[in-house]
Amino acid sequence: MGSLVPFQDLNLLPDPPISSSSNTNFRRPKLEIRVKSEPIDDPMSEIQTPDLIPSSPPSNDPNFLALEPSSIDHNNDESNVYSEFYRISEMFRSAFGQQMPQHTTSPQPLDSDSGAIVAVPNGENQVAALAVAAPNMRRQKRSNELVRVTNLSVEDQRYFRDIVRRTRMLYDALRIYSMAVEERRSGPGAGRRARGDLRAATLMRDRGLWLNRDKRIVGSIPGVFIGDLFYFRMELCVVGLHGQSQAGIDYLPSSQSSNGEPIATSIIVSGGYEDDEDAGDMLIYTGHGGLDKLHRMCNHQKLEGGNLALERSMHYGIEIRVIRGLKYEGSLTTKIYVYDGLYRITESWFDVGKSGFGVYKFKLVRIEGQPEMGSTLLKLAHGLRTRTLQVRPVGYISLDLSMKKEKVPVFVYNDIDSDNDPLYYDYLPRTVFPAFVYAGGNMGCNCITSCNEGCLCALKNGGEIAYDHNGFLVRGKPLVFECSSHCSCPPSCRNRVSQKGLRNRLEVFRSLETGWGVRTLDLIHAGAFICEYAGVVLTREQAQVFTMNGDSLIYPGRFTEKWAEWGDLTQIFPEYVRPTYPSVPPLDFAMDVSRLRNVACYISHSTSPNVMVQLVLYDHNNILFPHLMLFALENIPPMRELSLDYGVADEYTGKLSICN
Template identity: 40%
Template sequence: MDPVHSPSSIDKTRVMDVKPLRSLKPIFPYPNQGLILVQAPPSGPFPSGYTPFYPFVSPPPPPQPPVAPTPLRTPESSGVINRDVKPPVDASGGSERRKRGRPPKSSQKTNVVEKRSWRSEASIPINHNFVVPVSLAQQEDGNREVVDLIMTGYDGLRRRLCQLDDTGAISRGLAKRADLKASNMMMTTGFRTNIKRRIGAIPGVEVGDIFYFRIELCVLGIHAPSMAGIDYMNLRGESEEDFVALSIVSSGYYDDDDEDENVLIYSGQGGGPTVMDKQASDQKLVRGNLALQRSVRRGNEVRVVRGIKDGVNLNTKVYMYDGLYTVQDSWMQKGKSDTNIFKYKLVRVPGQPSVYGIWKSVEKWKEGVSSPAGLVLPDLTSGTEGIPVTLVNDVDNEKGPSYFTYFPSLRYFEPYMQGSHTCKCQNSCNPGDPNCSCNQTNKGDFPYTGNSILVSRKPMLYECGPSCQCYPGCKNRVSQTGLKLRLEVFKTKDRGWGLRSWDHIRAGTFICEYAGEVIDKASLKQKLQEGGGNEYIFDTSRVLEPFRWNEMGLLLKGSSDDPSQDEVYNIPSPLVISAKSFGNVARFMNHCCYPNVFWQPVMYEDNNQSYLHIAFFAMRHIPPLTELTYDYGVVSNDDDINNNFRKRKCFCGSSKCRGFFGL
């Protein structure tokens, strides 16, 4: 039998007799102290004098006499630069200037150089008047609303920093990654939650939540170390008997076995090549390894985060919170490098939702190894879309929705308005290009990041169209490239047909547009009076529950004082779309009072005529097979179209359900 699954034959005395070294405790920001942002490879070594736990701080410096801050100027504004964020430091403790081989300046001239330079991490323009929308109590203990706020805020800030980096508006510094810059800013301002160290579940974090950066786990208090795979704490004193494991991240760096969705064989940490010796060494029973060993005896619950390869970009991972496990056994065995490594058997606590099993099932569906239960049609679009859309019903015997013609876009019978913008860019439009008229129409901001993620909601978003001279693959044509996600139309238990995705969806990802026939208000009123119904009507004049997707823009210097005004849609005249006879997958998206999708008006030009489209984007990170929903809104009070259709009972079941929605 495989020794991994049958450890009884292993001599466990080797594990128990090893004497631990002094542990490293997670160190969090000191009050009113800045953070020093450093980078290190995933396997170490970490710079001397710094802890491998986020936010990588050194011991507090000795008190200094107060010095009046000197305003620094950034390339894009004359605002005061955040002086709490120190310049990047390399592994040897020197500045970036020293790392490049230049001699360090004398201490008397350091401040002069700093005043003239904006090429440091300190040039991130933090707005010090920003009011953190999280109370001190919520920083200690979160809830679902706070977790969603921080997740949305963090990713919004990261996207905005990516946008500024792409245009060269802020310096890149040593740490070029926007995810680290965003987390640095949020940690500095205290925009975080669940900072209280605890065993077991994290308030507001749900099993199945997904993350695209390890640092998100730190901001939410799920897993404190940004690099180490084991998070632990000392319960009482310095004795090794008081160590306990809090969480692990299984990222596949070691030889972890995760074939069983309820059992994880986890490899200990350490044992890799050191700086002085490239030869791999045996793992030692210290720090996290020791904490996991002690958790075998204690039987405490350990949070497990699984790192899964991104199906789109194989060089990156998606991190999924898989819930609580208990450590039931441990032993030592030979690894691939012929060194001794620790193995730990973790078993999932019963009664939790199955999430990792769903990921494994979806992988098999994509590979054609198996099919989802209740499969009705492998492709609802009959080849109209470049990616098939599956039709599934495992609830009842209904064979499919009422007949309609699948159509991937809008059918305009006349232009929405006369053309107003085209660009003359060669090849593709570039962020920050002052000569691109489409950039200027978007107030100088390129609307998407380099991987086609929407940066922020806009009153109106302008894309390049067929009349523009840039080539069809331009990055400013995201909503015109068709479906990129593996979507599925499925039968819900109480709300008819719905829409979900086999793929995980990142916040800001384009999902689809609302396709159908563009009609006027008079035609809609006539159809309703004739009893035609309005189940598949999209009306831009509907009143939506207000929400802020761009709120974290306030943390950046020079942002609007009221970013919510940047999210109020500016549509010259109402657009009404009927998808009853012609439409695409958007017609199956159900209403929710707390949705995970929002719509964005998008305008582009064709033959000197401008056409308005409705594009749907992910509001938050969405795990696979999660239903996609958006807010239908309610009919405005001045709308005289058949009051009988103003309200419908809502069955969304969310914590913010208002009990009805408009149709």
């Protein structure tokens, strides 16, 4: 598994490098757990909890260190992966004067008498076993132990990615659920004012479900990818990417350092200071302080707190995580936050700002060799959405695969080879069912405006509407009944979501890894409807005939039931019961997509998908033949590929039922 690379003994180093970190083997300092108070600098500073505790770490790594048997409950699905994973702590020496030079362009020599690092003789390797967090442990203080995770294998990356994905899924589902409950209690609109993001964060804190609280990670966070997008500041805290709910600089405060020396680990660049300059790979970041309540400069900034921490991080050549806060059209909030990778501080100086007050400035340069910035991809997707219909860029072989059968165009892109396969099929926007499926009565509700929990359609769903007022799925269910043409409610009813068709701009693209795939050009919110998986439905007898002819079919019954994970709140509420109504018998039909198909048929397979299948009925009441509606399991940024779990392979061919 991956390892932790400690910082070198700073007494033995010349000026620390700025370009990249070293791979030299170092002596291992003793692991120590020292818990001190976090300075109260924002309303949520009391929210301090340990990691979400995943099931079990990969077991094929000979270097993986086991915990003391008494400290881990091996039957608990929430065993603490970080407590097992971290073997080496990273600490810092202090060696700086009380005053910073007015303009610093390179790190200064370190004081050889500094004692911030506790040296340990070679061969001594003490592993501190952390007890598993109790479900109701509140306000566990944030650790002061600095570590860096390195050398993660592909398997490790998948493992930690799944931890982060599940944590974010729980956060989003809990936020949507808490707002829906508030809306039912106080009426529409009250949930939006109730700050569901704070409610969700608080509940997860109280049950010890925040990530990366038992260690402060320097550099990349395992499982968080460059380009990941967040709607709320509190979600950054939940996954451990940025530990401050309001402050723009996250750092180890001097009160928690053995020698009173702060170290910065991440910043948020959101345009809050007029002296900031952002050129993407290089930015001039203005320190904090000096603002009034209207965010106007009114005082000189001081070399303290986060400002001093940034200077110290520059002094040691420590990388900084950079998160950008951007305005985005259609966002639930005024801003979205995108993780853009690691930067190093190369210069710092005190200057007179535009307002005439003194400010501290820091020049950050992005470390080379990282994936493209998420903010760059946001701009690229925006350009494709606004300009592609006027001018066809190189690589686009179709500007609308649906031929206007969808409300928004579906692009087709291939800059790899001459394969134009998607253009050879007729586009099918909705599934075609046999005529007998529509036989029988179809009762509807009598609602005049939008439906509520007391109407007939809500009773079909077990007494609740499946969607909130934003159109997001509150929790996955075996089957969702939407309002139909037999209902009296208007088209704007909140119980009419998936039947309205595609709303996000998607792009079928050629990939060396997955063949044909699908990516989004829009930001898709967790719980939002994406599109239908469409085809021509065949009965069992018809499917047997098609199979004899060698045709490949899609079997809906083989899709993994990922809907059960969306909205599963058993980690929050012990009494929570997963929905089992309306129940659906095993799906015993196939879908022919050999001649008619839609964009969903090109979505790639993944065992950790970002899209799930939710069964929905709206144009008939035959539960044996539901629609296969696709919903987002997580926030999906623009230019991110969509993925589905197609389930088990065919017992005869050994292949997945997948078009591409």
